[in-house]
Amino acid sequence: MSEPSGPRTLFEKIWSRHRVTEREDGQTLLYVGRHLLHDGGATAFDVLRQRGLKPRAPDRIFATPDHYVSTAGRKLAEIEDPRHREMVEKLARNTAEHGIRMFGLGDPNQGIVHVMGPETGLSQPGLLIVCGDSHTSTHGAVGALAFGIGSTEVAHVLATQTLWQRKPKTMRITVDGTLGPQVTGKDVILAIIARIGAAGATGHVIEYAGSAIRGLSMEGRLTLCNMSIEAGGRAGMVAPDETTYAYLHGRPYAPQGAEWDQAVMHWRELPSDAGAVFDTEVSLDGSAIQPMVTWGNSPEDALPIDAAVPDPESAADAERRAQMRRMLDYMGLVPGTPLTDIAIDRVFIGSCTNSRIEDLRAAAAVADGRKVAEGVLAWVVPGSEPVKRQAEAEGLHEVFRRAGFEWREPGCSMCLGTNGDIARPGQRVASTSNRNFMGRQGPGARTHLLSPAMAAAAAVTGRFADVRRLVGG
Amino acid sequence: MEAFVTLDAVAVPLPLPNIDTDQIIPARYLSRPREVNHADFLFHDARRVPATDEQNPEFPLNREAWREAKIIVAGKNFACGSSREAAVWALFDAGFRCAIAPSFGDIFRNNGTKNGLLPVVLPAEVVEDILAQLEASPGAHIHVDLPKQEVTAPDGSTHGFEIDPFAKHCMLNGLDDFGVTAAYEDDIAAFERRYGRENRI
Numbered sequence A: 001m002s003e004p005s006g007p008r009t010l011f012e013k014i015w016s017r018h019r020v021t022e023r024e025d026g027q028t029l030l031y032v033g034r035h036l037l038h039d040g041g042a043t044a045f046d047v048l049r050q051r052g053l054k055p056r057a058p059d060r061i062f063a064t065p066d067h068y069v070s071t072a073g074r075k076l077a078e079i080e081d082p083r084h085r086e087m088v089e090k091l092a093r094n095t096a097e098h099g100i101r102m103f104g105l106g107d108p109n110q111g112i113v114h115v116m117g118p119e120t121g122l123s124q125p126g127l128l129i130v131c132g133d134s135h136t137s138t139h140g141a142v143g144a145l146a147f148g149i150g151s152t153e154v155a156h157v158l159a160t161q162t163l164w165q166r167k168p169k170t171m172r173i174t175v176d177g178t179l180g181p182q183v184t185g186k187d188v189i190l191a192i193i194a195r196i197g198a199a200g201a202t203g204h205v206i207e208y209a210g211s212a213i214r215g216l217s218m219e220g221r222l223t224l225c226n227m228s229i230e231a232g233g234r235a236g237m238v239a240p241d242e243t244t245y246a247y248l249h250g251r252p253y254a255p256q257g258a259e260w261d262q263a264v265m266h267w268r269e270l271p272s273d274a275g276a277v278f279d280t281e282v283s284l285d286g287s288a289i290q291p292m293v294t295w296g297n298s299p300e301d302a303l304p305i306d307a308a309v310p311d312p313e314s315a316a317d318a319e320r321r322a323q324m325r326r327m328l329d330y331m332g333l334v335p336g337t338p339l340t341d342i343a344i345d346r347v348f349i350g351s352c353t354n355s356r357i358e359d360l361r362a363a364a365a366v367a368d369g370r371k372v373a374e375g376v377l378a379w380v381v382p383g384s385e386p387v388k389r390q391a392e393a394e395g396l397h398e399v400f401r402r403a404g405f406e407w408r409e410p411g412c413s414m415c416l417g418t419n420g421d422i423a424r425p426g427q428r429v430a431s432t433s434n435r436n437f438m439g440r441q442g443p444g445a446r447t448h449l450l451s452p453a454m455a456a457a458a459a460v461t462g463r464f465a466d467v468r469r470l471v472g473g
Numbered sequence B: 001m002e003a004f005v006t007l008d009a010v011a012v013p014l015p016l017p018n019i020d021t022d023q024i025i026p027a028r029y030l031s032r033p034r035e036v037n038h039a040d041f042l043f044h045d046a047r048r049v050p051a052t053d054e055q056n057p058e059f060p061l062n063r064e065a066w067r068e069a070k071i072i073v074a075g076k077n078f079a080c081g082s083s084r085e086a087a088v089w090a091l092f093d094a095g096f097r098c099a100i101a102p103s104f105g106d107i108f109r110n111n112g113t114k115n116g117l118l119p120v121v122l123p124a125e126v127v128e129d130i131l132a133q134l135e136a137s138p139g140a141h142i143h144v145d146l147p148k149q150e151v152t153a154p155d156g157s158t159h160g161f162e163i164d165p166f167a168k169h170c171m172l173n174g175l176d177d178f179g180v181t182a183a184y185e186d187d188i189a190a191f192e193r194r195y196g197r198e199n200r201i
Helices: A012-018 A042-051 A082-098 A113-120 A134-142 A153-159 A184-195 A218-231 A242-248 A257-267 A317-332 A357-367 A385-393 A394-404 A452-463 A465-470 B086-093 B107-111 B122-138 B165-173 B176-184 B185-198
Strands: A019-022 A029-030 A034-037 A059-065 A128-131 A143-149 A162-168 A169-176 A204-209 A235-238 A280-286 A291-292 A300-305 A346-349 A375-381 A430-431 A446-449 B006-014 B071-074 B098-101 B118-119 B139-145 B150-152 B159-160
Touching: A012 A128, A012 A143, A012 A204, A019 A375, A019 B185, A029 B185, A034 A113, A034 A153, A034 A465, A042 A153, A059 A082, A059 A113, A113 A128, A113 A134, A113 A300, A113 A385, A128 A134, A134 A143, A134 A235, A134 A242, A143 A153, A143 A235, A153 A162, A153 A235, A153 A446, A153 B176, A162 B139, A169 A184, A184 A218, A184 A280, A184 A291, A184 A300, A184 A465, A204 A218, A218 A235, A218 A242, A218 B139, A242 A257, A280 B086, A317 B165, A346 A357, A346 A452, A357 A394, A357 A452, A385 A394, A385 B165, A452 A465, B006 B098, B006 B122, B071 B122, B071 B139, B086 B107, B098 B122, B107 B118, B107 B165, B176 B185
Parallel strands: A034 A059, A034 A128, A128 A143, A169 A204, A169 A280, A204 A235, A346 A375, A346 A430, A430 A446, B006 B071, B071 B098, B098 B118
Antiparallel strands: A019 A029, A029 A162, A291 A300, A291 A446, B006 B139, B139 B150, B150 B159
């Protein structure tokens, strides 16, 4: 295989570093640098067992339970549904049997797998990372190539530490300008998806670039890359820079001492070369992005907070009109209603999208000295044990509790409700998660996606609110 | 894996874009092992009346003419969202062997070809036309020919489609990746030695 001699993208550099072989038909066998597991992946171990196979490189595999854990307590016995408890137990049994490191319930590093990876330093620039979860795209924020796979592929990676893939296309999304006050990584990604659509990046790996992206913290970049899948993208990535190195330095699994210096030297070669060509280019003006809220059942149905519920009559075609009517019916919304007039029942601050320390600080700053509106049930679910410890050290849990929020234990929780944390039919949820699909947070539940600060603003006003009016700049 | 060569079957139209995997199988049914028949979970909530939990007779999969369907035709970005392979299992267990749409969620597309469910991408205007034909004559058949990479619509029109040659080979022969990869053991071992030296944990 000859390497292309011209300028290369970040994606191409990582792809070729992990290429074991490429067939004439274009299929490439890739070696997986890190394989992450969670408690939803028992099937893959069943496949191994049926075939008499074993994990090939257990030292490259790391696990933590997140989908089925209780957010009310940390004991296994506190998982009420035996089926859910069994999923957490299976992960523990399967990893113990094969010598795979697991951060289990009670472990100081347990958390949502996409929070745990970067936080422990397991997710590093230049690595190929896979996990049986679509939001694996999150880890691309550290300059890795990371994507979600199905359970058959998980079994294949367990057995061979490799994966067959066809080279995807590349898309660069450039966001220049300076983001306004209270405009976060969440608002940027919702604005991007609103622009290119939920299938806008299908078949592509996205690289986010531009001054507004460079200016994002690591938490902001993790949020951004997390929702690449909601734009149809297989993966999203941000080139590593000083922000990345400062974030990773000193983390338990990051290289230490002389190895750290050497690693950083290699990582500095990763960013896309000047003149590298992308299959698709998109650009947005960062200074024009406003705090966003979704109104429909696809993340592409996002609008600035000062907008109103759209009218299906304004739809471009009959199919979109029918789809909008169906969504408005499900969401219980009337065209023309200002978003700030929509009352909410529940608030969920959490998920692999927005449960990191910066997210909780932003929400706490809004909650501080205010009260959750009457009749609203508001939850804060930290993304991991380290996030929870840090937040408690800063007193954020007390800020939330004083305001009337529930402060819970780490896990995926209401993002998809696999552990039973769901809303009732018809309840309207202001949620910092990633999907507003019909039934995602429980049958009949109505999900609106927004940033942590905007979710806190909704909690204290009882309806969607422009957080900038509450806390100023 | 069950091989796929040709299929002549009833096709059911779902003329909506962005049908996500949470609709195909709600998350609360994800903790079942593969041995469990997943057919009942397929569009579990979408095919029921929310208030009564009874089957909604209007939902296409519930209509008599489409009960025997083995092909599903949908709007763009079909099966977007989560990587849950159970979305494919639910379709497969309910008898489906092929899905036709202008585009698919990438992970679902991969999961399909690894589980005997052929994803066929056709241009949006072709899919729109086929959807109209299926709605005009409920129970109409579509013919899918994988070796020729061709779909024949109810009106007799034929439409070629692209498929990755590797996925085609595996589907035609009912092969899975494990067997293919075994032939590359030496390559993997050699790569692993070098990679392991450069990427210590």
